[in-house]
Amino acid sequence: MIRVCVLGSIGSGKSFISKLFNCPIFNADREVNYIYKNDINCFKKLKKKLPKYIKSYPIKKKELINAIVSKKNNLKLISSVVHPIVRKRMKIFLDQKKSSKIVVLDVPLLIENKLNQKNDFLLFVNAHRSKILARLKKRKYFDKKIHKTLNQNQATMLRKREIANYIIDNNFSPNIMKNKINKLKKRILDERNCT
Numbered sequence: 001m002i003r004v005c006v007l008g009s010i011g012s013g014k015s016f017i018s019k020l021f022n023c024p025i026f027n028a029d030r031e032v033n034y035i036y037k038n039d040i041n042c043f044k045k046l047k048k049k050l051p052k053y054i055k056s057y058p059i060k061k062k063e064l065i066n067a068i069v070s071k072k073n074n075l076k077l078i079s080s081v082v083h084p085i086v087r088k089r090m091k092i093f094l095d096q097k098k099s100s101k102i103v104v105l106d107v108p109l110l111i112e113n114k115l116n117q118k119n120d121f122l123l124f125v126n127a128h129r130s131k132i133l134a135r136l137k138k139r140k141y142f143d144k145k146i147h148k149t150l151n152q153n154q155a156t157m158l159r160k161r162e163i164a165n166y167i168i169d170n171n172f173s174p175n176i177m178k179n180k181i182n183k184l185k186k187r188i189l190d191e192r193n194c195t
Helices: 014-020 028-038 040-049 061-070 073-096 129-137 144-153 157-163 174-194
Strands: 002-008 025-027 102-106 121-126 166-169
Touching (some): 002 014, 002 174, 014 025, 014 102, 014 174, 025 028, 028 040, 028 073, 061 073, 073 102, 102 174, 121 157, 121 174, 166 174
Parallel strands (some): 002 102, 025 102, 121 166
16 A cells, blocks of 8 residues: 655645545645534543633534634644544554555645655645645634644745655646646556555
8 A cells, every 4th residue: 555645834735636546645734623513522622721722512613713812822722632543543444445556645744743654655735825825824713823723833935845756736726736646656556565
């Protein structure tokens, strides 16, 4: 099984690029949303750590945003509860998909949380700042302060670019991007089958 890890800044289009591989995807953001809506134990732990902000189940994004905006350290508290659950769910996903040729890991803090492995194929998604901002402004809970805090939590983009096996510019039409990813997927399979 080849693990393609998609790296890039918030709003660069990692999820869009991940889908173009047409392979099983582990999308950490989707998992986190699922956890907030369905994991009562996560709610209890967060309510215990942040009783002033976390009021009701299922967990509301607005309450989490208020907690992060009020105090930077609250993001660390939230992460300390949520990340181990995501890690567990990722392990289950990988066990279930081990017969797949390729799986895509769309995990924003993959490098920071040391979830990558030596043989992973690291793909960095590059995009113009204007495109990133336009994408982010379309999001329901976009908040400049939150965006800044979350970005500070990610390894610098320069470092991610440096360690990537491949860099792709996500500034073109969906059809062009689809062709680029199809070619890249073939190249990855060819390279790994040769070794």
